[in-house]
Amino acid sequence: MDQDASPNGLATPHILVIDDEPRIRDACKMVLNSMMRFTVDTAPDGLTGLKMIEDNHYDILLLDLMMPNMSGFEVLERVRDIDPDTVVIVITGYATLEHSIEAMKKGAFDFIPKPFTPDQLRAVVSKSLRYTHALQDIATTRSRLRVIVHKLRDGVLITDPEKRIVLANPAFRHMIGYTGTSAVGMKVDEVISDPELLKSIDEALAMPADTFAELTHEYTRPDSSDNNDRIYSVRCAPFRGRSETTLGTINVLHDITAATRMDQMKSDFVSMVSHEIRSPINSLLMQLKIILDGLAGEVTDKQREILERASDKMLNLNNLVTELLDLSRIESGLVAHESERINVIDFLKEQQNFHQPYALENDINIVVETEENLPDLMASPTHLEEICSNLITNSIKYSPRGGAIKIAATTRDDYLSLDFSDTGFGISQEDLDKIFTRFYRVKDSNTRQIHGTGLGLAIVKSIVDSLHGSITVSSEVGKGTTFSLLLPPAEN
Numbered sequence: 001m002d003q004d005a006s007p008n009g010l011a012t013p014h015i016l017v018i019d020d021e022p023r024i025r026d027a028c029k030m031v032l033n034s035m036m037r038f039t040v041d042t043a044p045d046g047l048t049g050l051k052m053i054e055d056n057h058y059d060i061l062l063l064d065l066m067m068p069n070m071s072g073f074e075v076l077e078r079v080r081d082i083d084p085d086t087v088v089i090v091i092t093g094y095a096t097l098e099h100s101i102e103a104m105k106k107g108a109f110d111f112i113p114k115p116f117t118p119d120q121l122r123a124v125v126s127k128s129l130r131y132t133h134a135l136q137d138i139a140t141t142r143s144r145l146r147v148i149v150h151k152l153r154d155g156v157l158i159t160d161p162e163k164r165i166v167l168a169n170p171a172f173r174h175m176i177g178y179t180g181t182s183a184v185g186m187k188v189d190e191v192i193s194d195p196e197l198l199k200s201i202d203e204a205l206a207m208p209a210d211t212f213a214e215l216t217h218e219y220t221r222p223d224s225s226d227n228n229d230r231i232y233s234v235r236c237a238p239f240r241g242r243s244e245t246t247l248g249t250i251n252v253l254h255d256i257t258a259a260t261r262m263d264q265m266k267s268d269f270v271s272m273v274s275h276e277i278r279s280p281i282n283s284l285l286m287q288l289k290i291i292l293d294g295l296a297g298e299v300t301d302k303q304r305e306i307l308e309r310a311s312d313k314m315l316n317l318n319n320l321v322t323e324l325l326d327l328s329r330i331e332s333g334l335v336a337h338e339s340e341r342i343n344v345i346d347f348l349k350e351q352q353n354f355h356q357p358y359a360l361e362n363d364i365n366i367v368v369e370t371e372e373n374l375p376d377l378m379a380s381p382t383h384l385e386e387i388c389s390n391l392i393t394n395s396i397k398y399s400p401r402g403g404a405i406k407i408a409a410t411t412r413d414d415y416l417s418l419d420f421s422d423t424g425f426g427i428s429q430e431d432l433d434k435i436f437t438r439f440y441r442v443k444d445s446n447t448r449q450i451h452g453t454g455l456g457l458a459i460v461k462s463i464v465d466s467l468h469g470s471i472t473v474s475s476e477v478g479k480g481t482t483f484s485l486l487l488p489p490a491e492n
Contacts, residue, residue: 013129014057017042018049018075019064019091024114028062031118032125046070050078058086059132060125063108065092065099076106087128091116155232155253158239159201161246163188175232175253177221194219200236201249209244212237219253231257281318285311341490342377342384344409344416345370351388352407355396363401366392370409375416375489383463390456391420391483398481399424411489415469418485426477435473436461 015038017028025042032038041058043049047070053061061079065072072090079086090103093114103111109131112124146167149156155172159165168183168191176192183191192198200215207213215236223230232253239248288311290296292304299307352368359366377384388407395405403423410417427435436457460483464471467487475481 013038013059013132015040015060015062015125016049016052016058017062018044018046018067018072019062020044020067021064024064024091027118028121031121038125046072046075049075050082053079053082053086057083060128061086061088062112062125063088063090065090065103073102073106076103076108080107087132089124089128153255155251157188157251157253158248159188159251160248161205163201163205165191166248172251172253175221175230175255194221194234197234197236197251200234201251204236204238204249205246207238207246209240209246212240218256229257230255231260277317281314285314285318288314339378339380342379342381344374344377344418347377347381347384348388348407348409351385351392355389355392358393359396359405362396362399364396364399364403364405366405366407368407368409371411374409374411377416377467377487378490379467379487383466387460387463387485388420390460394456395420395422395424395481398422403480412486414489415486416489418487419482420485421480421482423480426479427473427475427481428477432473432475436471 015032017025017040019025019028019042022044025044029040029042033040041052041056043052046067049061049063052058063072063075063079072092076088076090079088084107088108090099090108090111091114092099092103092111099111109128110124112120149167150169152169153171155175156167156169157165157172158167165183165186165188168178173179173183176194178191180191188201189198196217197219200217203215217234219232219234220229221232233256234251234253236249236251238246239250241247288307291299292307292311348368348370352366356366392405392407399405399422405423406419406421408417408419408421410419461471464485464487469485469487471486472484473481474484
């Protein structure tokens with residue numbers, strides 16, 4: 001095949017003309033070879049043409065339908081088996097609609113009736129050439145995508161609707177420990193042992209057409225190389241066509257072993273350091289109290305002022321240590337093992353009574369509004385109190401005198417909804433995006449003198465996450481802030 005470049009920058013098209021009339025063969029070769037600079041071969045009958053197609057690839061085949069011994073229809077059927085990428089244009093002296101339809105059904109791309117002019121021949125060949133280039137572009141794109149997917153460090157698995165594997169890149173096969181031959185065409189349960197991944201594939205395939213969700217879970221597999229488990233984040237989603245028909249599933253595995261181990265090391269370090277710091281802090285606070293109480297001798301007013309400031313700083317540091325320990329404990333998953341059934345209405349009333357004296361000192365009133373027959377919550381009372389305490393005390397601290405705090409409890413979409421609203425200073429949009437970040441504190445002219453650790457809202461979010469709930473915030477500077485919680489109710 002001639003690989004010289006054509007004027008459009010692509011390889012020179014290779015064309016075969018099969019026709020029993022010499023004048024047709026010669027005319028086609030002259031027009032296509034001399035005027036369009038194509039490489040053109042000719043064959044006088046179907047058998048000769050098929051032999052040439054077996055030995056060479058032809059981009060375009062010009063095929064006479066009516067030939068002795070073997071008709072063009074028979075040749076067309078054989079060409080589909082030998083080289084399906086060849087684009088066929090049928091030449092017929094019987095340009096009836098019936099012949100055209102029959103040729104199209106057998107795989108022909110177009111037809112040209114005898115007699116035809118050079119311009120007609122050039123037009124139909126140019127049209128088929130554009131189609132050939134489109135097929136080549138698709139094939140090249142698919143090849144490139146396949147190479148990219150095979151080079152990914154993440155594992156990729158694609159299945160069809162019958163749960164057979166269409167693609168499983170090397171990273172995926174390594175992650176699941178599969179060392180057999182190509183997994184393509186095999187059922188997923190013949191290759192995958194993780195029940196959660198198999199369940200996700202079933203759920204993705206069964207997902208209604210009007211619903212789309214990405215199913216996630218973690219997959220752990222022992223690693224014989226270092227005697228430690230490998231941990232993977234698994235994401236599974238249905239793959240759909242234009243008509244929203246489910247064509248299969250796409251599954252991606254991402255190795256999170258290093259990140260998980262780093263988080264565990266960080267939590268262990270925080271816990272260890274916090275425990276080591278707490279003891280000397282408490283000792284120092286006791287010594288300061290002895291001095292401030294005058295048990296070690298008389299203290300002047302200036303000394304008392306200095307010692308009280310030092311004591312306040314030590315108390316803030318002690319609070320920071322306590323909150324760091326709480327955060328470490330929450331993230332370790334211990335909260336989930338301390339749950340009990342909680343009546344939400346009674347609980348919120350208790351919180352109102354507990355925080356009302358501190359609120360009234362700042363001329364702020366706390367109001368609780370609840371629906372009747374609210375469902376119970378399954379949670380740790382201590383950590384639910386921590387959520388309410390952080391949100392209520394923040395509202396008190398960050399509100400001017402004469403303000404109000406409203407706690408509303410309702411049901412929304414099978415969830416329990418808790419809204420904590422205040423008429424405080426409000427939070428700018430820039431700060432809203434960061435307030436759940438550890439140690440982040442809003443600092444402006446209204447809040448500069450307010451002490452805190454910057455861990456309270458991080459603790460609240462961690463507890464809400466451990467309860468499989470969600471928390472959002474909305475605020476307007478100068479008008480107030482609302483924290484909205486959605487928590488799953490306890491099972492009946």
